[in-house]
Amino acid sequence: MAVTPLMPVYPRSPVRPVRGEGCYLYGEGGETYLDFASGIAVNLLGHGHPHLTKAIQDQAATLIHVSNLYGSPQGEALAQRLVDSTFADTVFFTNSGAEAVECAIKTARRYHHHHGRPEKHTLITFKNAFHGRTLGTISATDQAKLRDGFAPLLPGFTVAEFDNLDAAKAAIDDHTAGFLVEPVQGEGGIRPASQEFMKGLRALADEHDLMLVLDEVQCGVARTGKLYAYEHYGIEPDILASAKGIGGGFPMGACLATEKAAAGMVIGTHGSTYGGGPLAMAAGGAVLDVVNTPEFLERVTRMGDRLRGALEQMIPNHDHLFESVRGLGLMLGIKMKTDSRAFVTYLRDHGLLTVAAGDNVMRVLPPLVIEDSHIAEFVEKLSEAARQYELPQEAA
Numbered sequence: 243m244a245v246t247p248l249m250p251v252y253p254r255s256p257v258r259p260v261r262g263e264g265c266y267l268y269g270e271g272g273e274t275y276l277d278f279a280s281g282i283a284v285n286l287l288g289h290g291h292p293h294l295t296k297a298i299q300d301q302a303a304t305l306i307h308v309s310n311l312y313g314s315p316q317g318e319a320l321a322q323r324l325v326d327s328t329f330a331d332t333v334f335f336t337n338s339g340a341e342a343v344e345c346a347i348k349t350a351r352r353y354h355h356h357h358g359r360p361e362k363h364t365l366i367t368f369k370n371a372f373h374g375r376t377l378g379t380i381s382a383t384d385q386a387k388l389r390d391g392f393a394p395l396l397p398g399f400t401v402a403e404f405d406n407l408d409a410a411k412a413a414i415d416d417h418t419a420g421f422l423v424e425p426v427q428g429e430g431g432i433r434p435a436s437q438e439f440m441k442g443l444r445a446l447a448d449e450h451d452l453m454l455v456l457d458e459v460q461c462g463v464a465r466t467g468k469l470y471a472y473e474h475y476g477i478e479p480d481i482l483a484s485a486k487g488i489g490g491g492f493p494m495g496a497c498l499a500t501e502k503a504a505a506g507m508v509i510g511t512h513g514s515t516y517g518g519g520p521l522a523m524a525a526g527g528a529v530l531d532v533v534n535t536p537e538f539l540e541r542v543t544r545m546g547d548r549l550r551g552a553l554e555q556m557i558p559n560h561d562h563l564f565e566s567v568r569g570l571g572l573m574l575g576i577k578m579k580t581d582s583r584a585f586v587t588y589l590r591d592h593g594l595l596t597v598a599a600g601d602n603v604m605r606v607l608p609p610l611v612i613e614d615s616h617i618a619e620f621v622e623k624l625s626e627a628a629r630q631y632e633l634p635q636e637a638a
């Protein structure tokens with residue numbers, strides 16, 4: 243048999259981590275990597291953070307799983323904390339980002355169903371968006387590489403140009419249920435939406451009684467220097483999908499909604515065997531303990547400014563490779579003049595972990611607990627690698 247025991251759907255790199263400590267990962271053969279990928283914006287507290295580790299250890303020894311047949315003191319406590327800290331009145335816990343988006347889509351459709359308008363079932367989504375890999379969430383994007391070979395996809399999505407308010411407005415029709423948008427596109431290339439766009443979507447949603455659904459799976463949970471990125475825009479969504487960083491590495495997600503938006507999500511309408519289990523709640527609670535303080539969030543902004551400043555200073559020295567830096571807080575991307583994927587691979591061999599994204603962008607997503615020394619090490623090694631990097635033949 244030629245197929246590998248692990249279904250070969252990932253082009254896995256030769257990096258084979260077996261241990262992590264703070265901002266560093268260690269490979270099978272003892273290699274050291276400075277981790278500015280954070281498991282794709284997941285390990286907010288780096289690796290082996292004592293508070294998160296202890297919370298998971300203690301909870302694992304106390305109670306791991308019981309199902310949603312029973313009362314959940316752990317889920318109630320974490321939901322209350324999220325409600326207290328956000329726009330939301332109610333929370334559904336999931337195990338992943340795609341499930342959080344699925345719950346958000348269902349909640350938006352159900353809102354209109356509840357009000358006797360079942361024909362309003364279509365979400366307006368945006369070019370180059372990424373919402374996950376389930377059938378529903380691949381149907382919500384226009385990216386062929388995610389969709390090819392999986393037809394028939396689900397109806398109920400219309401794709402408009404990202405950050406183009408006129409396009410969003412023009413896409414509204416009698417079937418529109420709402421908008422589904424990442425305030426900062428992640429996989430699409432670290433593209434923050436403009437103030438005008440986000441405020442405009444809110445206004446359109448209010449005007450037409452539509453749901454504004456935010457996918458903050460990547461940009462949420464302190465990554466941008468706010469607990470959720472919508473806070474940068476002076477607006478509030480109706481529904482929000484959160485995951486990745488929310489568990490600090492423990493698989494979990496959440497769909498947050500206002501009481502109004504969740505009107506149709508009554509008993510029996512949704513569920514999950516594992517969602518909101520005690521172990522996940524312990525992890526989520528420990529992450530919030532650390533990141534949801536004004537001091538921590540300000541620190542993310544400060545470190546984001548420093549990292550961005552250092553990268554911007556470096557760029558002119560390697561302007562054959564790098565074009566510009568973009569992003570918010572510690573969700574940064576370097577727009578490259580050459581293939582970002584090839585460069586990310588090259589950096590791995592030099593002990594630096596970053597993540598490629600669309601639009602020839604290299605994502606720089608360090609743990610939120612980085613120190614100045616990590617920024618200095620990253621920029622120094624990046625600069626050194628850029629000096630040595632030979633442009634591939636076709637780009638030279």
Ligand SMILES: *Cc1c(COP(=O)(O)O)cnc(C)c1O
Pocket residue numbers: 338339340341343372373374375424428429457458459460461485486
């Ligand atoms: C990663 C991601 C998802 C999917 O999350 P999974 O946990 O992989 O299902 C959805 N939306 C955005 C914006 C993401 O970055």
